[in-house]
């Protein structure tokens with residue numbers, strides 16, 4: 035078979051032909067044996083056609099063809115790629131296909147030889163499949179290692195999730211040698227889609243448009259991606275061409291040269307939330323040693339994502355906290371966050387201002403014992419926070435400088451993710467000013483500004499409460515109504531300043547005279563009330579104790595006062611209304627005490643009087659009379675009577691108009707009853723208006739008659755009426771309306787009018803005087819008229835009160851007073867008229883002392899307008 039043969043020795047005789055043939059046969063046999071026993075497949079092929087001329091046993095057993103089959107083939111037929119060129123036959127390395135289709139990698143060595151005389155090739159195939167595979171595996175493993183390392187480096191450097199994922203995909207392609215890589219996340223939408231967020235490598239763009247799902251029910255969820263996400267396990271598809279699920283996809287024009295797939299789930303503690311998906315060109319034959327690497331990589335990527343997300347969330351939360359902290363610092367409320375051990379965790383700027391401590395000073399420490407000094411209240415508040423999650427209230431806190439501040443507080447319990455108490459958020463608002471304002475308002479609303487005693491409102495509240503308590507406990511009490519005697523006189527004579535001083539001292543003495551549990555209140559003016567509680571359950575003993583306190587008060591208020599250097603003596607009258615029966619209302623009780631006080635006054639002042647039910651009846655009657663008077667004024671039930679006035683020669687000079695009220699049931703009601711009532715209730719304004727109108731109407735009728743046109747009409751004007759701001763205008767309008775002559779109208783004012791605001795009174799009188807109206811000072815001598823005032827008043831007449839006239843003949847005092855008034859009138863240039871002159875003796879006495887005008891029963895009683903008309907001999911119509 036071999037072209038070369040051993041050379042013959044010249045010394046040895048040439049062998050015989052048979053021997054030579056035999057030797058050749060043996061040699062050929064030996065070569066054949068050598069050829070067949072060679073463990074490497076060997077072929078002898080025709081130099082040109084590659085037809086197989088000889089084949090050894092190793093080729094037969096390795097390639098699966100029989101020797102006979104081989105001898106009918108040419109060597110190109112064992113090429114894996116039968117279309118390859120002839121040159122490829124001897125390429126290094128090369129790939130052969132066995133009869134059963136297996137491909138093997140071979141290294142070819144060739145040699146030329148003469149075979150049966152023709153030029154041939156000796157082709158020897160060295161199977162390197164395993165060697166190459168090992169090499170490839172090692173290379174892939176090395177690439178996988180490099181990829182994992184590079185990925186880990188990227189993970190360490192990473193600051194952004196998306197950048198990291200892109201980088202990892204790129205590493206998988208560039209270093210890992212994969213054709214394409216992507217990272218996608220499982221969406222929790224209805225379709226359970228997989229969203230590709232990063233990718234690298236060829237055709238990735240197309241891939242992102244391919245629908246994918248991790249739903250077991252979706253046709254798009256059946257691939258390696260969906261399966262890996264659902265199972266949480268890595269899915270390897272060695273060759274996608276062998277998988278039915280890929281068949282339609284493989285038809286896409288952009289899917290080229292893809293073979294193996296590795297779908298690596300990215301897991302966190304809860305679930306597989308994403309995928310790292312790798313495509314290889316060739317079949318991915320992931321070795322058992324590579325799987326842990328890829329799994330580790332997937333784990334690292336998942337961890338990296340988690341970590342970055344946590345960082346991002348922390349960054350966001352830090353930013354939020356920073357933002358919130360900035361906002362909190364801007365908040366006006368003081369905000370402090372305390373841990374459950376009460377150590378301060380956070381404090382905003384307002385809190386620093388409120389507490390006087392800086393955050394630095396208190397963070398990590400407990401402020402409670404410094405700030406709140408009422409441990410019981412704090413413990414209660416904390417208990418409430420723990421039980422209900424919140425506590426609101428008002429507390430006093432102490433600042434670092436020990437200054438006390440009142441705050442409105444809201445504590446809220448903050449719980450952690452496990453709903454366990456974590457901290458307490460304390461919001462505090464400084465309400466010191468508001469509280470002070472509230473106290474001031476409270477004081478103004480419930481306390482008398484002059485004496486600082488409770489006012490009427492507060493007294494009524496307390497009395498209401500006391501009555502309710504007394505009704506429950508059976509313990510009686512008493513209300514003491516205290517009125518200073520002649521306080522008005524002090525006010526008028528020494529002035530309001532001194533009056534105020536007296537009231538303040540009275541308030542102090544009253545407060546000292548009673549127990550701290552009792553209430554001392556000022557109702558207004560010189561009226562005070564003391565409310566005594568818990569005096570016992572026996573009405574007699576209650577009354578006795580109340581009387582004792584009343585007498586103590588009388589004594590306390592009776593000792594001299596020092597009023598700015600001026601010594602003043604004052605007494606008081608006290609009315610006592612006991613309570614405890616549970617029947618009285620607050621209003622009734624106060625009225626009873628008031629009545630009792632009036633009783634005490636009536637009894638001569640400086641005394642204590644108990645409430646008398648008869649007096650209450652009088653009060654009730656008074657209220658009924660007031661209602662009737664109101665009605666009477668509405669229904670014009672009031673009318674005028676006229677009493678004549680005369681000069682020294684008894685000639686008629688005018689009349690005084692006097693109001694009369696004929697009540698349908700009561701009959702004639704005395705002016706002495708209804709005039710003071712009208713004054714007290716304000717009804718005098720309407721009454722005065724009606725009187726003035728009637729009187730002026732009559733007066734107007736006199737102008738046309740010579741017998742009457744000189745006569746004056748005297749009209750009584752009450753204090754309240756005169757003081758009314760519209761009084762001057764009312765007079766002017768009435769005169770204008772009726773047509774009466776101002777010069778014939780004489781307004782009778784009472785002395786009490788002059789008690790205060792004298793300047794205004796003078797001003798008003800002057801205004802009316804300028805208008806032509808004249809004035810008479812009524813009831814002169816009964817009140818207090820300062821001479822200096824009298825001189826300034828634009829008066830025309832003084833009227834001696836009938837009380838002096840009545841006993842002028844029998845009472846020397848009255849006689850002196852009458853004479854003095856007459857003398858005073860003369861010295862002031864004023865006309866003096868005496869009223870209540872009932873007999874000639876009185877008139878004579880008065881005349882003797884210079885009185886030149888009279889009014890009284892001696893001349894005539896007050897008569898209705900009709901009679902006056904007759905008396906004046908006027909036509910009947912002239913009756914006003």
Ligand SMILES: Nc1nc2c(ncn2[C@@H]2O[C@H](COP(=O)(O)O[C@H]3[C@@H](O)[C@H](n4cnc5c(=O)[nH]c(N)nc54)O[C@@H]3COP(=O)(O)O)[C@@H](O)[C@H]2O)c(=O)[nH]1
Pocket residue numbers: 677690691692693694704705706709722725750751752782812813836869870871872889890891892896
């Ligand atoms: N503001 C107003 N006051 C009025 C008005 N009408 C009356 N009054 C005042 O009521 C008081 C009581 O008045 P009256 O009962 O009318 O008594 C007057 C006379 O009737 C009475 N008088 C007159 N002469 C005698 C007499 O000789 N003896 C005697 N016992 N009484 C007599 O004197 C009263 C006169 O009052 P006056 O001159 O005004 O002082 C009384 O104060 C009236 O002022 C009214 O419309 N408005």
